Amino acid sequence: MNPDQRAPRLDLRAVSKTFGGTRVLHDVSLDIAPGEVHALVGQNGSGKSTLIKILAGFHEADPGASALVDGRPRSLGDPDDIHDAGVRFVHQDLGLVPALSVVDNLALGHGYARGMGGRINWRRQTAAAEAALRAIGYEVDVRALVEDLQPVERTAVAIARALQSAQGEMSVLVLDEPTATMPKAEVQRLFEIINTVRQQGVGILYVSHHLEEVFELADRVTVLVDGHRVATKRCSELDQRGLVDLMTGGVVDEARQRSTTVPGEPLLALRGVRGAEIVELDLQVLAGEVVGVAGITGSGREELCSLIFGAKPREGRVTVRGRELPALRPHTACALGMALVPANRLRDGIVSGLNVRENANLTTVRRLARHVRIRPRDDRRQAASISTKMSVKAPSLESPIESLSGGNQQKVVLGKWLQTDPHVLLLDEPTQGVDIKAKAEIHHLIDDVASKGVAVLVCSSDEAELERLCDRVLVLRHGRVVSEFNGAEVQTRRLVHTSLGLTS
Numbered sequence: 001m002n003p004d005q006r007a008p009r010l011d012l013r014a015v016s017k018t019f020g021g022t023r024v025l026h027d028v029s030l031d032i033a034p035g036e037v038h039a040l041v042g043q044n045g046s047g048k049s050t051l052i053k054i055l056a057g058f059h060e061a062d063p064g065a066s067a068l069v070d071g072r073p074r075s076l077g078d079p080d081d082i083h084d085a086g087v088r089f090v091h092q093d094l095g096l097v098p099a100l101s102v103v104d105n106l107a108l109g110h111g112y113a114r115g116m117g118g119r120i121n122w123r124r125q126t127a128a129a130e131a132a133l134r135a136i137g138y139e140v141d142v143r144a145l146v147e148d149l150q151p152v153e154r155t156a157v158a159i160a161r162a163l164q165s166a167q168g169e170m171s172v173l174v175l176d177e178p179t180a181t182m183p184k185a186e187v188q189r190l191f192e193i194i195n196t197v198r199q200q201g202v203g204i205l206y207v208s209h210h211l212e213e214v215f216e217l218a219d220r221v222t223v224l225v226d227g228h229r230v231a232t233k234r235c236s237e238l239d240q241r242g243l244v245d246l247m248t249g250g251v252v253d254e255a256r257q258r259s260t261t262v263p264g265e266p267l268l269a270l271r272g273v274r275g276a277e278i279v280e281l282d283l284q285v286l287a288g289e290v291v292g293v294a295g296i297t298g299s300g301r302e303e304l305c306s307l308i309f310g311a312k313p314r315e316g317r318v319t320v321r322g323r324e325l326p327a328l329r330p331h332t333a334c335a336l337g338m339a340l341v342p343a344n345r346l347r348d349g350i351v352s353g354l355n356v357r358e359n360a361n362l363t364t365v366r367r368l369a370r371h372v373r374i375r376p377r378d379d380r381r382q383a384a385s386i387s388t389k390m391s392v393k394a395p396s397l398e399s400p401i402e403s404l405s406g407g408n409q410q411k412v413v414l415g416k417w418l419q420t421d422p423h424v425l426l427l428d429e430p431t432q433g434v435d436i437k438a439k440a441e442i443h444h445l446i447d448d449v450a451s452k453g454v455a456v457l458v459c460s461s462d463e464a465e466l467e468r469l470c471d472r473v474l475v476l477r478h479g480r481v482v483s484e485f486n487g488a489e490v491q492t493r494r495l496v497h498t499s500l501g502l503t504s
């Protein structure tokens with residue numbers, strides 16, 4: 001049968017969702033053909049995750065919604081029925097157990113191969129794990145612990161597990177921002193995996209904030225704005241500008257707004273710093289300067305901010321405004337005027353169980369409590385000001401932080417640290433999961449902070465972000481600086497090439 005004549009793999013119709021009186025999805029319909037990659041894009045809070053969570057049966061849709069998988073009606077809101085239909089999800093956190101091996105992770109929830117007397121047959125189990133990864137064109141040491149794998153390898157394991165657990169035929173694979181912190185080189189490897197899966201006729205729903213990925217990978221794209229589907233288009237009918245306009249209804253100002261830097265005194269200095277991955281690092285960041293750090297996974301880029309701030313053990317000297325910062329002393333780091341916006345927002349950035357106001361004011365509680373106790377009015381006023389400055393989209397300041405979309409949580413985290421008026425600002429993946437408009441806003445805020453004389457260090461897997469933001473970028477490989485680019489030399493292509501060990 002011609003694939004185009006087959007029923008859509010997934011046909012979602014009239015999905016609406018109301019949370020506590022606020023409607024966040026309005027009659028959204030979407031279909032995915034066999035072998036199609038269908039991208040779902042929209043600004044933070046536009047409703048992408050809610051739609052996926054409804055499909056997964058995590059949230060119940062408002063009455064009137066329906067879902068057909070391969071032409072057969074399925075009950076939305078019933079995770080088992082959707083699972084039986086062969087719909088699988090790879091969520092952003094991947095749902096793997098880091099301390100277990102690849103073999104164990106692939107067996108979890110699926111069952112171990114057993115031999116005589118019910119004993120686990122490790123040989124068969126290992127072979128099955130290898131076969132599952134080979135089916136998506138991937139080879140990793142299946143005995144390795146998941147925590148020792150590269151991000152793209154972990155994503156491959158999560159995809160292999162999703163495919164493996166499909167009894168019968170797999171129909172739809174949902175990938176929710178699978179490239180959030182992947183440098184470009186690893187993204188390309190992931191695309192090869194996705195292409196192998198689509199060739200098997202699986203329909204893929206791909207959520208991403210990286211629009212260049214949408215054009216490289218997807219056949220069609222659906223755009224959500226404030227919970228409404230504003231367009232579903234073939235990617236070949238659109239260009240990036242057109243897609244941005246659909247998402248934002250206007251122009252996003254991505255231009256740099258920083259006056260030429262007049263470098264000041266060194267505010268941050270590292271000498272002979274060593275960590276688990278960093279072998280040796282010397283570095284200075286001057287007042288008013290934005291210095292970037294690029295590098296593939298394992299290069300040392302991912303640990304640098306935590307080493308400096310004191311969240312991970314290190315050797316070597318770190319000084320802030322000339323004063324020594326001992327290792328593992330985050331409190332002293334704060335007292336010396338250092339702030340860190342961490343990469344892992346869910347683990348290190350937000351405090352679940354607290355609301356938006358409490359999260360926003362967390363770093364400045366002492367200052368707020370200067371009149372012996374915190375005055376509720378000051379508390380609300382400061383949180384409101386952070387929220388406005390960062391354009392946080394939240395139902396109210398009293399909403400639980402978990403109820404905000406990922407990008408809006410990130411803005412609260414950045415806002416609370418900027419509120420401390422730091423001298424040195426460490427940013428680890430500052431716009432991870434943030435939409436293009438909010439990303440441009442955050443970049444402007446960073447320009448602004450640097451213009452006021454703060455020394456900014458940005459570690460990012462997004463090389464284009466480093467080009468946009470930085471005066472200078474160091475490229476790490478195997479724990480050492482292999483290149484440094486200055487001013488106009490800071491170009492995405494050069495950073496990617498040098499990170500990979502190719503000549504720039």
Ligand SMILES: Nc1ncnc2c1ncn2[C@@H]1O[C@H](COP(=O)(O)OP(=O)(O)OP(=O)(O)O)[C@@H](O)[C@H]1O
Pocket residue numbers: 019024042043044045046047048049050051393394395402403404405406407408433435
């Ligand atoms: N459990 C919840 N309770 C109340 N409101 C919620 C809940 N989950 C999501 N929302 C609201 O629904 C809207 C859509 O959020 P959703 O997480 O679906 O957006 P998103 O498009 O996935 O955003 P992002 O790109 O930032 O992840 C937001 O306004 C959010 O605050």
